[in-house]
Amino acid sequence: MITLDLHTHTKYSHGADTPKAMYASALERGMTVIGFSEHSPRPLGFDYTHEYRDALSAHLSDYVREVTDLRASPQTGENGPCRVLFGMEMDWLEGEEEYARRSANAFDFDYLIGSVHFLGHWGFDDGTGPWEDASQEICEHRYAQYFRHWEDMARSGLYNIAAHPDLIKIFSVDSFHIWLQKETSRQQIRRCLTVLRDGGMAMEISSAGLRKACREIYPAPPIMVMARELQVPITFASDAHAVKDVAFGFPRLESYARSFGFDRHVFFDHGRKTEIPL
Ligand SMILES: [Zn+2]
Numbered sequence: 001m002i003t004l005d006l007h008t009h010t011k012y013s014h015g016a017d018t019p020k021a022m023y024a025s026a027l028e029r030g031m032t033v034i035g036f037s038e039h040s041p042r043p044l045g046f047d048y049t050h051e052y053r054d055a056l057s058a059h060l061s062d063y064v065r066e067v068t069d070l071r072a073s074p075q076t077g078e079n080g081p082c083r084v085l086f087g088m089e090m091d092w093l094e095g096e097e098e099y100a101r102r103s104a105n106a107f108d109f110d111y112l113i114g115s116v117h118f119l120g121h122w123g124f125d126d127g128t129g130p131w132e133d134a135s136q137e138i139c140e141h142r143y144a145q146y147f148r149h150w151e152d153m154a155r156s157g158l159y160n161i162a163a164h165p166d167l168i169k170i171f172s173v174d175s176f177h178i179w180l181q182k183e184t185s186r187q188q189i190r191r192c193l194t195v196l197r198d199g200g201m202a203m204e205i206s207s208a209g210l211r212k213a214c215r216e217i218y219p220a221p222p223i224m225v226m227a228r229e230l231q232v233p234i235t236f237a238s239d240a241h242a243v244k245d246v247a248f249g250f251p252r253l254e255s256y257a258r259s260f261g262f263d264r265h266v267f268f269d270h271g272r273k274t275e276i277p278l
Pocket residue numbers: 089115117163164
């Protein structure tokens with residue numbers, strides 16, 4: 001049973017609930033570790049339609065205080081004490097490495113999750129519109145660009161975990177699978193995974209995709225096969241933005257990971273990786 005959920009959000013970005021409520025939900029669901037990984041505010045010019053930058057920036061210190069308070073006094077749930085880890089999900093944004101570096105060093109994090117949500121200045125997961133009339137060729141151009149950003153993110157050495165590895169499939173899953181069949185695509189992803197592994201990072205397996213238009217776990221089976229071959233460490237994540245989604249779909253994530261031969265997963269505590277059996 002997976003009892004670690006390392007990717008969760010709160011009301012301080014676009015989530016619904018307080019850290020305390022998310023923690024109570026983790027206890028109820030038998031988690032032994034909950035990682036808080038609120039978004040890190042993005043620089044101006046990288047904007048979503050419903051941008052939460054100002055509120056998040058204004059209350060970042062509240063997030064930090066509430067999570068570190070919870071971390072200092074863990075409670076006991078169904079499966080014993082539930083540890084709190086203090087993390088953050090931080091975007092990899094083209095040309096903004098210095099900004100990311102400053103954000104990464106702003107607090108004493110247990111771990112950082114690196115994410116690609118933007119191609120250039122476009123938040124590609126913001127809505128289905130720009131994907132609706134996109135040809136296979138345009139989609140493939142976007143997939144390749146996404147994984148170039150992903151590789152740069154892994155090479156930066158800033159992060160411990162790579163989030164939702166194939167988020168780019170969110171609104172075009174069929175086209176993505178066509179692209180994924182190509183040897184050149186697989187070579188590109190294999191290179192990304194190698195960089196990730198060699199940098200001491202882990203790859204996240206996320207149930208968030210099951211709740212999105214793609215209706216698939218992140219990442220897709222061919223990427224799972226490559227990650228297993230390359231012995232990339234894995235983490236598990238719900239990417240919950242509300243109490244109801246903490247540990248969402250974890251039995252399914254567990255059987256998914258096992259079906260590719262994974263028998264252990266990891267978490268990070270003050271940047272130190274610990275491996276545990278699945
Ligand atoms: Zn994300």
